[in-house]
Amino acid sequence: MITNDFFKHQAQTTPHPLGMEISYAEGSYIYDQNKRPYLDFVAGVSACSLGHRHPKVIDAIKKQLDCYMHVMVYGEYIQSPAVKLTKLLADHLPPKLQKTYLTNSGTEAIDGAMKLARRFTGRSEIIAAHNAYHGNTMGALSIMGYEDRKQPFRPLIPDIRFIEFNALADLSKITTKTAAVILETIQGGAGFIEPINDYLKKVQEKCNAVGALLILDEIQPGIGRTGKLFGFENYNCIPDVVVTGKGLGGGMPIGAFTASEEMMDSLSDEPKLGHITTFGGHPVIAAAALATLKEITATNLIQEALEKEALIKRQLQHPLIKDIRGKGLMLAIMVDSSEIANKIVLQAKEDGLILFWLLYEPKAVRISPPLTISKEEIVKGCKIILNILNSI
Secondary structure, eight states: OHHHHHHSSSEEEEEEEEOOEEEEETHHHHHHOOOEEEESSSSSHTTOOOOOOHHHHHHHHHHTTTTTTTTTTTTOOOOOOHHHHHHHHHHOTTTTOOOOEEEESSHHHHHHHHHHHHHHHSEEEEEEEOOEEEOSHHHHHHTOOHHHHHHHGOSSSSSSSEETTHHHHHGGGTTTTTTEEEEEEBBBBTTTOOOTTTHHHHHHHHHHHOOOOEEEEEEETTTTTEEEESSGGTOOOOOOOEEEEGGGGGSSSOOEEEOOOHHHHHSSSTTTTSSSSSTTTTHHHOOOOOOOHHHHSSSSSSHHHHHHHHHHHHOOTTTTEEEEEEEEEEEEOOHHHHHHHOOOOHHHHHEEEEEEESOOOOEEEEEEOTOOHHHHHHHHHHHHHHHHHHOO
């Protein structure tokens, strides 16, 4: 039985995975082995921006498969999908963010951005935020602001310091020893915490004053999820390095970090191959990402994210919901206890709705559906949530 093989042969990330066997997925729905539909309010943790098996993404993948797949390690051959993707990213980014390094995942892009900051500035100190989440490689884990998850894997990368997100007093910790400050544009694992009081702009100004770089992690908020193509556009701030992933791939694995041409070129020499990957920029994945980015930027999906946010907030009025944090279609329902949050997530699955938790905040329930979700589907999913809350 495939269920037994799943537990016996595939490494698990928790003792109790949800364990739903998938048959197929289409649009805003995932179907189990009995062909039962589940409305997807999670989108692969913000990864499936255009829903499941979007026809333009599928078509781009099939066309690329008919041409070539992997041919050479990253950066040696000119491969049209990767070139077109990086050019389109540049077209939609501020002028100083013009050169992109494509990777296999967001966490790999974070590691690349950290290396870039140390290489370009000649400094070693990197400052991150408490309750930050940037991935799980040893580099990204080192800047995770949650000690319980880090302790079993120490020693980690040295010269990492931490500040409180949104705490202006902590900006004094950014000094001429600092290579970079790396922050999530919106803190994800901590509970979808937005920057307030021009926080990101003030961090940027402090970095400029001491010659440090500002790296913004857009792996979750990026690619249209917050009502702008990039989350930082909401907060009067332009980073020196922007990291993307998840939603860029249209359901395929991807990451990217983007900086100025001068900065990015520092990774190519002294030493040569300063950052290298075999499969980064893979032509099939780049083709999928290119189709995804074209669709998102050529339609009204970005603007509609704010309309759908407003609809969700109107629908989810209930005494047990204390707040709805986040922006656009990166939202978190806040309740009084982890028991209530668990009840919502687990019962929703039984009722045909996919929800999920956040990493550090046990009283939160994630709502991050595909950007393509219809308003009718939103209303349907919210009614399921309200019915569960009414039963508690």
